[in-house]
Amino acid sequence: MKKGEIACLAFTEKGRALAETLGKALGGEVKCTRDGVSLADWTAEAFASKRALIYVGAAGIAVRAVAPHLASKASDPAVLAVDASGRFAVPLASGHLGGANELARRIARLIGATAVITTATDVNGVFAVDEWARAQGMTVADVSKIKAASARLLAGETVAVRSAFPIDGAPPEGVCLTDADDAGMWVDVRAHDALTLVPPALVLGVGCRRGTAAEALEERFSALCAETGVLPEAVFAAATIDLKRGETGLESFCAAHGWELAYYTAEELAAVGGEFAASEFVAQTTGVDNVCERAAVKRAGGELAVKKIAGGGVTLALAKRDIHLDWRWQNG
Numbered sequence: 148m149k150k151g152e153i154a155c156l157a158f159t160e161k162g163r164a165l166a167e168t169l170g171k172a173l174g175g176e177v178k179c180t181r182d183g184v185s186l187a188d189w190t191a192e193a194f195a196s197k198r199a200l201i202y203v204g205a206a207g208i209a210v211r212a213v214a215p216h217l218a219s220k221a222s223d224p225a226v227l228a229v230d231a232s233g234r235f236a237v238p239l240a241s242g243h244l245g246g247a248n249e250l251a252r253r254i255a256r257l258i259g260a261t262a263v264i265t266t267a268t269d270v271n272g273v274f275a276v277d278e279w280a281r282a283q284g285m286t287v288a289d290v291s292k293i294k295a296a297s298a299r300l301l302a303g304e305t306v307a308v309r310s311a312f313p314i315d316g317a318p319p320e321g322v323c324l325t326d327a328d329d330a331g332m333w334v335d336v337r338a339h340d341a342l343t344l345v346p347p348a349l350v351l352g353v354g355c356r357r358g359t360a361a362e363a364l365e366e367r368f369s370a371l372c373a374e375t376g377v378l379p380e381a382v383f384a385a386a387t388i389d390l391k392r393g394e395t396g397l398e399s400f401c402a403a404h405g406w407e408l409a410y411y412t413a414e415e416l417a418a419v420g421g422e423f424a425a426s427e428f429v430a431q432t433t434g435v436d437n438v439c440e441r442a443a444v445k446r447a448g449g450e451l452a453v454k455k456i457a458g459g460g461v462t463l464a465l466a467k468r469d470i471h472l473d474w475r476w477q478n479g
Contacts, residue, residue: 150174336381347383352443
């Protein structure tokens with residue numbers, strides 16, 4: 148986790164000292180209830196804005212504090228309790244997808260504590276699908292489907308994985324790669340009936356009329372995903388021509404998805420190699436025959452995945468970057 152994404156709350160002076168040690172090492176903000184900080188208010192604010200909450204004190208206090216805010220392991224931040232003496236680091240919520248287990252192990256190494264990991268796959272030494280997804284930077288399309296895969300692994304059965312991307316190393320015990328369409332798990336940018344892990348592999352190339360609203364762009368993007376089966380989570384960035392710099396609709400659309408928006412000059416786009424859908428009108432208007440496809444390929448550094456789709460004054464395309472996956476799922 149990055150600096151500023153962790154918040155620590157202590158309940159005693161002894162706990163404050165440990166919280167400050169953790170905050171300094173992990174780049175986290177530190178507060179103490181001894182200073183008049185409200186447990187309820189701090190929890191509400193941190194739960195909504197941070198990726199991890201560390202309570203330095205009794206686990207029971209932490210459980211009661213976060214209970215009203217828990218919604219889903221797909222979205223909840225990591226929640227941990229560390230006793231004031233620094234003996235135990237206990238993940239309480241979002242152990243895998245939220246990274247609480249990994250953070251507990253990191254804290255244990257920092258202060259010589261014991262990480263108390265209770266998730267079934269970890270306790271039984273079994274491959275943790277959701278923790279692997281997080282370690283590889285992937286999202287889970289439907290977290291409810293994790294349970295079935297984990298149950299098979301815990302029962303000593305095999306989960307067949309079909310991946311659209313190469314995965315380095317040997318699969319862990321209980322996992323095998325397959326080319327079959329009935330795989331129990333997919334690693335892909337498109338949706339499947341089975342559990343699907345989605346790598347951040349795609350760049351959205353955008354062309355649009357001046358003044359296009361964010362809502363119009365969102366509508367066209369949703370239509371593209373519906374038409375192609377591409378999952379929105381697969382997109383990690385967007386790209387366009389520099390003539391679109393300052394377009395508030397486009398910038399708001401990208402910001403809502405958390406995408407960095409790259410701008411390229413007409414000369415840079417024209418230099419991109421490949422076969423693209425040429426438009427004389429676009430060439431006269433922008434100085435290059437195609438914006439969305441060329442911009443996507445330029446930013447991704449890979450090949451075109453979805454050719455130009457146009458409608459409502461908006462053109463969209465997707466390009467795929469190289470993704471390097473491996474079978475590591477724990478950082479310690």
